[in-house]
Amino acid sequence: MKISSALFIFALIILILIATFKFPDSFVEVESSQALQSFSEKHWLGTDSLGRDYFWRLVLALRTSFLIAFGSTFVSFFIGVGLGSWSAWSKTDSSYTLNRFFDVIQGLPSFLFLAVMMQFYISKSTLVSTIALALFCGFFHWPQLARLTRSQIFKTMQEPFVEAAISLGATPYHIFRRHLWPSVYGIWLTWFCFQIPAEIMFESTLSFLGFGIQPPQTSLGLLIQEGWKYLDDQPIFLFAPALLSFLVVISFRMLLSNLRKDFDEQKIMV
Amino acid sequence: MNKALILIGTFLLSVGISLCLILSLPGHYHQDEFQVQSSEVGLDWTRSWDNPDQSAVALIGQNFKFTMILQLVSFLIVLFFSFILSFVALNWERLIIPLEKTVAIGISAPTLFWIPLLVSTLSLKFDFFPLRFEPTLRGWILPLVALSLRPLCIGTEILLKEWKKVEFKSYFLVARSKGLSRIQVFYRHGLKNALIPFSSQMGNFLVQSLMGSVLVESLFSFPGIGNLFVQSLQNRDLPIVLYLTLLFTFLMMIVHATIEIIQKFLEPRGESSRT
Numbered sequence: 001m002k003i004s005s006a007l008f009i010f011a012l013i014i015l016i017l018i019a020t021f022k023f024p025d026s027f028v029e030v031e032s033s034q035a036l037q038s039f040s041e042k043h044w045l046g047t048d049s050l051g052r053d054y055f056w057r058l059v060l061a062l063r064t065s066f067l068i069a070f071g072s073t074f075v076s077f078f079i080g081v082g083l084g085s086w087s088a089w090s091k092t093d094s095s096y097t098l099n100r101f102f103d104v105i106q107g108l109p110s111f112l113f114l115a116v117m118m119q120f121y122i123s124k125s126t127l128v129s130t131i132a133l134a135l136f137c138g139f140f141h142w143p144q145l146a147r148l149t150r151s152q153i154f155k156t157m158q159e160p161f162v163e164a165a166i167s168l169g170a171t172p173y174h175i176f177r178r179h180l181w182p183s184v185y186g187i188w189l190t191w192f193c194f195q196i197p198a199e200i201m202f203e204s205t206l207s208f209l210g211f212g213i214q215p216p217q218t219s220l221g222l223l224i225q226e227g228w229k230y231l232d233d234q235p236i237f238l239f240a241p242a243l244l245s246f247l248v249v250i251s252f253r254m255l256l257s258n259l260r261k262d263f264d265e266q267k268i269m270v
Numbered sequence: 271m272n273k274a275l276i277l278i279g280t281f282l283l284s285v286g287i288s289l290c291l292i293l294s295l296p297g298h299y300h301q302d303e304f305q306v307q308s309s310e311v312g313l314d315w316t317r318s319w320d321n322p323d324q325s326a327v328a329l330i331g332q333n334f335k336f337t338m339i340l341q342l343v344s345f346l347i348v349l350f351f352s353f354i355l356s357f358v359a360l361n362w363e364r365l366i367i368p369l370e371k372t373v374a375i376g377i378s379a380p381t382l383f384w385i386p387l388l389v390s391t392l393s394l395k396f397d398f399f400p401l402r403f404e405p406t407l408r409g410w411i412l413p414l415v416a417l418s419l420r421p422l423c424i425g426t427e428i429l430l431k432e433w434k435k436v437e438f439k440s441y442f443l444v445a446r447s448k449g450l451s452r453i454q455v456f457y458r459h460g461l462k463n464a465l466i467p468f469s470s471q472m473g474n475f476l477v478q479s480l481m482g483s484v485l486v487e488s489l490f491s492f493p494g495i496g497n498l499f500v501q502s503l504q505n506r507d508l509p510i511v512l513y514l515t516l517l518f519t520f521l522m523m524i525v526h527a528t529i530e531i532i533q534k535f536l537e538p539r540g541e542s543s544r545t
Contacts, residue, residue, distance in 0.1 A: 107522065113288070239390075242380075249383075
């Protein structure tokens with residue numbers, strides 16, 4: 001299962017790369033004469049109301065969703081790891097204050113704030129709105145990783161090799177790089193597999209409600225929103241993006257559960 | 271005390287962010303019809319800018335009761351069915367694995383995947399339920415199912431996991447050897463242990479459910495505050511957006527506080543399992 005889900009994600013990434021070279025402007029050509037065609041050899045999933053090939057629109061939508069999901073996950077990762085490590089390392093009141101700060105950020109209604117924040121950017125260019133969405137999602141979704149990093153580093157800091165490194169005069173950066181962060185790699189990897197599908201769904205929901213990516217750009221949420229209008233006549237427009245999002249989410253979850261099992265086995269062996 | 275400070279801090283930060291963001295939006299909407307619209311009503315933050323005859327609070331009040339009913343009934347459904355499902359699986363052991371698999375798929379399936387599936391099957395194909403919300407019993411069913419299905423799966427999964435933990439304890443075997451049925455043992459000895467993670471997850475569920483109601487309500491045109499938020503933001507009716515953001519923040523604080531109290535009651539030894 002682990003290999004099949006990893007292969008599926010790999011195949012999607014290959015498709016996204018092909019789409020990037022095939023459509024350098026990120027738009028599928030409009031051919032009004034070909035509107036609402038059924039499946040054919042030329043158009044694998046038919047065409048939409050403007051005659052655009054639906055299969056490639058789906059791949060481009062997936063690319064946008066992946067870009068935002070990966071971008072926001074990386075933003076969350078850097079903030080979470082930075083603050084989590086700082087919180088674990090500092091032995092003063094700032095550690096306690098930072099931990100409380102994680103709680104406060106985690107309790108914020110991020111969805112509402114993002115919907116309002118995106119009002120400032122949805123009229124801007126595609127690139128700006130995509131970057132803004134990825135950054136804002138990242139800014140709100142790091143506290144869980146910060147907590148996980150903090151607690152794991154706390155545990156590792158009790159180990160004698162860390163005490164030895166400190167007493168030998170190693171710099172904090174060296175200690176983190178050589179001794180502390182390697183102990184959190186497993187947690188980071190599982191967090192990535194958990195966070196990326198969560199961000200894909202978060203972005204899809206925002207775009208579906210009209211607060212995320214705006215037409216003519218596409219994302220999975222936007223395609224589902226379009227498909228909702230054609231539910232009676234062309235159910236494929238709704239089910240194709242919905243099924244794709246389901247498959248992506250479930251593939252990441254399968255990877256996650258397998259990774260967890262692997263790490264648990266490693267712990268038992270140690 | 272710490273928890274109270276965190277909750278108050280979260281609330282104050284949320285209020286600060288909401289005020290900063292929403293009060294600066296009129297400056298951003300400087301062109302088009304918005305200027306005409308706002309100059310007509312003179313940026314009156316007590317009234318809806320879409321319906322200047324109606325006060326913002328009254329409009330939110332009308333929608334608030336629908337959302338509260340939806341949330342409450344959905345919570346009761348989750349509570350009731352997660353216990354029933356886990357008890358049924360306990361009683362007939364061969365059901366445990368299929369139930370676990372179904373529940374895992376239910377947790378992974380995104381809302382935007384299975385709501386269309388539900389609607390196209392039950393509403394369009396068989397015409398059991400209306401596609402848009404109607405104030406009848408049939409009209410309530412689809413929004414309720416859409417809101418409660420995922421939390422129900424999460425709740426059932428937690429209960430099954432907790433029951434499994436209890437199953438290998440010595441007191442479970444002693445109670446079984448004394449003649450108690452499996453359900454009786456779980457009810458007497460496993461329930462309180464299971465309630466601690468369950469209540470913490472239910473707290474998360476309530477918070478997510480408040481946010482999830484925005485999607486579900488707008489999908490089914492449900493006359494609740496979630497749908498009102500989406501429509502108000504799309505129509506640039508900022509007083510409603512402002513008050514709704516504050517209301518959501520306040521509701522979230524209430525939910526967090528309630529769960530902390532419940533956790534303290536269930537786990538009096540110290541820190542709750544939420545943090």
